[in-house]
Amino acid sequence: MSSWRPSDSAVTHLYQQSRADRWSLPVAVFAAALERSARKVFVTPPEPRDLERLLGSLHLEDLALACACASGHEGAWEHFVREHRPVLYRAADAIDPTGGSRELADSLYGELFGLVERIGERRSLLSYFHGRSSLSTWLRAVLAQRHVDRVRSTRRFEPLPEAEATPSARSEERPQPQSRISEYVQLMRRTVTAAISRLPAKDRLRLGYYYAEDLTLAQIGRALGEHEATVSRNLAKARREIRTDVERQLRDEERMNPSQIDECFEAVVEDVGSLDVSDLLGAASDSPDSSGRPGSRRKDSRDKRSKERPEGASA
Amino acid sequence: MPERDHDHSVERLLRRVLSDDVTRLQGECVDGETLAAWTEGSLRAADAAAVERHVADCARCRALMASFVRTTPPVPVAETLWRRWHLAWAVPLATAATAVAIWVALPDNGAAPLTPAQETNTLARDERSESPSSAPATESVPAPASPPASATAIRPQEEKAKLAESTNNETRQRTDRSASREFADLQAPAAASPVPQAEASPPAAPAPPAASVAAPTPAAAAAERGEADSKKEVAANSGLAPLAAARRAFAPNQIVAADGTTRWRIVSGQQVERSTNAGANWTPATITSTDALSAAAAPSAIVCWIVGARGAVFVTTDGTRFVRVPFPEIIDLTSVSATDALTATVSSADGRSWRTTDQGKTWSSGR
Numbered sequence: 001m002s003s004w005r006p007s008d009s010a011v012t013h014l015y016q017q018s019r020a021d022r023w024s025l026p027v028a029v030f031a032a033a034l035e036r037s038a039r040k041v042f043v044t045p046p047e048p049r050d051l052e053r054l055l056g057s058l059h060l061e062d063l064a065l066a067c068a069c070a071s072g073h074e075g076a077w078e079h080f081v082r083e084h085r086p087v088l089y090r091a092a093d094a095i096d097p098t099g100g101s102r103e104l105a106d107s108l109y110g111e112l113f114g115l116v117e118r119i120g121e122r123r124s125l126l127s128y129f130h131g132r133s134s135l136s137t138w139l140r141a142v143l144a145q146r147h148v149d150r151v152r153s154t155r156r157f158e159p160l161p162e163a164e165a166t167p168s169a170r171s172e173e174r175p176q177p178q179s180r181i182s183e184y185v186q187l188m189r190r191t192v193t194a195a196i197s198r199l200p201a202k203d204r205l206r207l208g209y210y211y212a213e214d215l216t217l218a219q220i221g222r223a224l225g226e227h228e229a230t231v232s233r234n235l236a237k238a239r240r241e242i243r244t245d246v247e248r249q250l251r252d253e254e255r256m257n258p259s260q261i262d263e264c265f266e267a268v269v270e271d272v273g274s275l276d277v278s279d280l281l282g283a284a285s286d287s288p289d290s291s292g293r294p295g296s297r298r299k300d301s302r303d304k305r306s307k308e309r310p311e312g313a314s315a
Numbered sequence: 316m317p318e319r320d321h322d323h324s325v326e327r328l329l330r331r332v333l334s335d336d337v338t339r340l341q342g343e344c345v346d347g348e349t350l351a352a353w354t355e356g357s358l359r360a361a362d363a364a365a366v367e368r369h370v371a372d373c374a375r376c377r378a379l380m381a382s383f384v385r386t387t388p389p390v391p392v393a394e395t396l397w398r399r400w401h402l403a404w405a406v407p408l409a410t411a412a413t414a415v416a417i418w419v420a421l422p423d424n425g426a427a428p429l430t431p432a433q434e435t436n437t438l439a440r441d442e443r444s445e446s447p448s449s450a451p452a453t454e455s456v457p458a459p460a461s462p463p464a465s466a467t468a469i470r471p472q473e474e475k476a477k478l479a480e481s482t483n484n485e486t487r488q489r490t491d492r493s494a495s496r497e498f499a500d501l502q503a504p505a506a507a508s509p510v511p512q513a514e515a516s517p518p519a520a521p522a523p524p525a526a527s528v529a530a531p532t533p534a535a536a537a538a539e540r541g542e543a544d545s546k547k548e549v550a551a552n553s554g555l556a557p558l559a560a561a562r563r564a565f566a567p568n569q570i571v572a573a574d575g576t577t578r579w580r581i582v583s584g585q586q587v588e589r590s591t592n593a594g595a596n597w598t599p600a601t602i603t604s605t606d607a608l609s610a611a612a613a614p615s616a617i618v619c620w621i622v623g624a625r626g627a628v629f630v631t632t633d634g635t636r637f638v639r640v641p642f643p644e645i646i647d648l649t650s651v652s653a654t655d656a657l658t659a660t661v662s663s664a665d666g667r668s669w670r671t672t673d674q675g676k677t678w679s680s681g682r
Contacts, residue, residue, distance in 0.1 A: 017638065040348075053603040057357065057639050091386035132358075133351035134641045134676070141354070142347035144382035152375060192328045201364075204371040211326075212333040212374070213381035223354075223384045225626075225645030243325045268324040 002045035004038040006031065006055055018060035023068030023076040033067045034058075037130040062138075063131035070114070070124040077113075084135055085109065091140040095147050104146050108139075184267035187254070188246065195245035203238040210235055335374070345369060345376045350383060355641055356625060360605065388643075569594060570611040570619065577616040577634070581608045587621065589634060602629055602637035612653040620659045622648035628675060632656045640675030 006014070011031045015021070020030050034055055038046065041054055068076030092105035114124035129138055196204060202224070209215040209223065210231075217228035217235075224231065250256045250264055345353070345366055352358050353366045370376045569578045569590075576593045579600065584607045588597040602608075608623035617634040621627075624647045629637040642648075646663045653659035659675075662668040669678040 013636070017633075017636065052601070056601055056636065057603045059641070060638065094386045095382050128348070130348060132348065133355040136676075137355055137641070138348060138351040140386040141351035141383050144379055144386060145347035145350070147382050148375065148379040151378070188324070188328055189332055192325065192332050196329075196332065201368045201371040205367065205377070207329060208333050208371065208377045209381060209384075211329045213377060215381055215384060219381075219384050219387075222387050223380065239322065239325055239329070242329070243321050246325065247321070265321045265324040268327050269320070 002047055004035050004042065004045055004051070006034050006038070006051060007048075010052065010055065014055055014060055015064075018064035020064035020068070023064065023073045025064055025068045025071065025073070029067055029071060030064060033063055033131075037063070037132070040130045041132070058131035059134050060131060062135035063129065066126040066129040066131075066135060069112070070127040072114075080112075084139060087136045088139050088143060091143050095144065101143070101147055104150065105143060108143055108146060181267040181271055184264045185271045187250075188264055188268050191246045191249040192242060194249065195242040198245065199238055199241065203234065203241075206231065206234055207238055343369075344373060345379065347379075350376075350379060354383070356645060357639075570613045572613040572616045572619070574616045577613070579611055579613060579619050579621075581611065581621070584608060587611075587637065589619075591616075591634075598635075600631065600635045600637060603639070604629065609648065610650045612651045612659065614653045614655050618653070618656045620651045620653040620661075622651045622661050624648070628659075628661060630656065630659070630674060640671075642675065643669070643678055 011027060011034065014034060015027055015030050018030065020027075037058060038051055038054060042050070046054070065076055065079060069080050088105050088109060089102070092101035093099070095101045108125070111125040125142075129135060133141070196207065199207075206220060206224065209220045210217075215223070217231045220226070220231045221228040226234070247261060250261045256264070349358070349366065353363055356363070358366065370380055569580045571578050576591060578590045578594050580588050580590075580597070582588055585602075585604045587600040587602045587608070589600045590597045602621070604623060604627055606624040606627040608621050608627065608629075610623075611619055611621040613619040617632060619631050619634070619637075621629045621637060626642040626645045626648065628640040628642045628648065628651075630640050631637045642661075644663070646667075648661045648663050650662045651659055657674045658670075658672045660668055660670045667680065669680050671678050
């Protein structure tokens with residue numbers, strides 16, 4: 001029979017596996033946590049076999065610890081403070097080495113402890129842990145989520161809207177040099193965006209990590225389980241594909257000749273003005289480090305990359 | 316306009332276009348819990364693919380993932396060895412040599428001694444070609460070195476394909492280097508940087524199992540290994556590898572616990588069975604794996620570690636129910652050795668290894 005609720009025998013077995021007796025956790029509380037985890041994963045009541053697979057794959061010891069902490073068990077809290085609280089603060093320091101995220105970590109710790117009222121009752125954030133990952137990974141992810149959402153909520157600048165109507169190069173009137181550059185840049189943005197959208201999700205992710213988030217090759221490798229040299233190779237490959245795609249679009253769809261195509265690419269390099277605006281936006285919104293925005297680090301690292309590459313693109 | 320200038324323009328555009336705060340995909344943003352489950356590979360395949368698609372196109376979720384990555388403790392990831400063009404020639408050579416050595420080092424089925432608990436064992440996929448009744452107490456038990464045999468036997472074609480692809484990639488890369496200065500610059504330090512684990516290992520995928528066999532083991536095993544080593548030397552010139560490797564690839568292997576009567580075996584790649592009477596009867600163990608399982612180690616009658624593709628690590632402490640152990644890398648693991656329920660060392664095909672002393676709560680990388 002399909003149900004989110006595990007059988008009594010399964011609960012007993014999982015309870016033993018979780019070593020929940022260390023925290024004197026009532027079996028009923030643990031069973032309720034298992035059911036919550038199942039409801040989180042399955043929209044409709046699962047078949048017993050699917051439920052068994054899910055529950056068997058959970059991080060049961062961490063789930064029992066989270067339940068015990070949420071119930072206020074002193075020994076469980078001591079264990080959490082000893083084993084997991086340092087993870088939280090190390091993660092905060094990694095997100096913002098200047099200490100800007102410590103406050104977030106403190107606030108998160110308060111919620112874990114149940115100091116914050118939720119829907120009229122004090123409930124520990126740990127009761128929202130479902131055991132689908134280890135507790136330490138979950139803590140780091142929740143902290144990262146808080147950080148990003150705070151940064152975005154305090155964002156003061158939005159990117160300039162992209163022009164929807166881009167004049168074609170087939171336009172009969174030859175535009176003035178500056179406006180022509182601008183039009184070519186818009187055209188190039190459009191073709192590059194189209195080319196990116198045709199790449200596989202993993203390639204788009206890799207490009208986004210590198211160009212937008214300014215992760216290092218090693219960090220990207222860590223995120224994707226690749227060696228940094230592999231990341232580098234894949235990035236180079238994706239960039240080549242984009243270039244080829246853009247050239248094809250300009251040639252086949254915009255009916256441009258080689259000289260016009262070259263002009264389009266040159267326009268991007270010559271379009272210093274809008275690049276400055278873009279950088280200024282980033283710098284202005286990122287300048288106070290205390291705001292927790294990562295952008296100043298981004299700009300720094302970009303500058304660093306440019307310096308590292310004498311012939312870098314951002315001339 | 317030279318190609319490399321086009322590349323520079325593309326780079327500038329990529330920075331600008333990708334930095335736009337735009338979500339091109341309709342769909343739910345990722346919360347911390349889902350992100351954590353995704354990064355540990357706990358999501359179902361369809362859900363994981365949906366998350367990847369969303370994160371690729373959602374500025375907010377990509378930033379979330381980037382922040383999360385910054386909190387991840389660095390674990391060195393070695394480049395797959397056959398990706399190095401200057402070592403590529405060694406792959407088929409070393410594969411063949413290892414297969415030959417292992418074939419000779421292995422005693423015949425009937426004569427193999429029981430595997431000591433601390434030894435590493437890789438289990439060939441049970442093809443179910445034998446009925447349970449054909450696995451009596453006298454059934455063959457693989458010697459410690461058998462895993463590489465199956466591994467190498469299965470992989471030559473795959474490795475050749477990877478090698479060809481790698482060579483092509485490298486050729487293309489070298490041709491394109493003038494047009495890809497940035498990435499050439501970036502790759503140079505990465506390629507030149509020492510990767511100790513890989514550098515010191517024999518340049519072939521089968522290295523890790525051999526290395527872990529050489530890990531601390533009981534004296535009896537050491538003596539047996541010494542004998543095997545001498546056989547390897549003889550074997551080096553025998554030239555019988557392909558036939559032997561093919562023969563070994565289809566031999567159903569088992570992992571034997573220290574008591575000699577408790578055994579586990581991998582069936583159909585993702586299921587595990589256990590016998591408590593030296594293989595006379597088998598009962599299914601509970602394991603939830605979506606990845607192919609490849610190797611196991613049993614330090615006691617109730618503790619067994621199993622590893623597999625994409626960083627799959629499982630352990631049972633009651634003999635029948637395996638639980639997933641978190642592992643920091645998404646990489647194919649090919650061998651495991653364990654001393655108890657807490658301590659184990661796993662190795663990947665490219666020669667790296669990781670050790671845990673707290674049942675996977677933390678891993679340290681090393682040789």
